[in-house]
Amino acid sequence: SGLNAEGIPLAWIVQVASFGDIDKAQALTAQLLADGYKAYRRRVVVTGEVNYRIYVGPKISKQTMLAEKRAIEQKYTLKTLLLEFEP
Template sequence: MNDGFKQRLVGAIVLLLLALILWPVVFSDPRPDIDKISQIPVTPTFKKYAVAAPVRPKAIAPISRPVEQNILAESDQTKNAQSAEKSGPPPVIDASGLPEAWVLQVASFSLKKNANELKNQLQAKGYKAFTRTVGSGGSLSTRVYIGPRFRKDAFNADKVNIEKEFSVKSLVVRFQQ
């Protein structure tokens, strides 16, 4: 093949490729049609209603308290504590607006296991017992408490009974949350 023929052949191929590339650009629609109608519905109109002002009833009959029925028999210790707690003045409110509460510190143990055993024994006897771990003197101790109650003297009967039964020296202290 001679050089002139090769150049013509290469030129024809280049023109053909250029025509294939530019054909869609020159002979196609400039832009597809865009739907200009909104698909979002028009905001509905709502009727405005007038609301009547609330009316207070003139007199309401007081609700009587239901009669409490004692289904379960309680021990003498809890009855004495409840009667002592119910009678007397209302609880004193401290500076933070919370009532002053008192607990009976039954014992303090260095081993948490011993404290939990005493707590379980007290709960079995019907007392509301709980434990707290306190750090004192660089070591941890677990204290066993009963309560809380709003009156300090509500623990008098329980304190005597617990000291006799468990051979401990208990204290009435202020409840710390």
């Protein structure tokens, strides 16, 4: 663990997926929550297109988040991204 440039403790999230389809995003978020993951969804606009990104986390421990990342990739056969959490 450490601090970011603003002196706030670093935390980590996994971006599990990004969908243009809200129904797919809601379904995956619900499945992750049902499986015990702390999952949430954010709406983003990229080059005029609305996308829904699904995240799990945050956790202070990068190692714990990496372990969850690997478990999610295996369970859901998805390619995920480890990102620094920005509140």
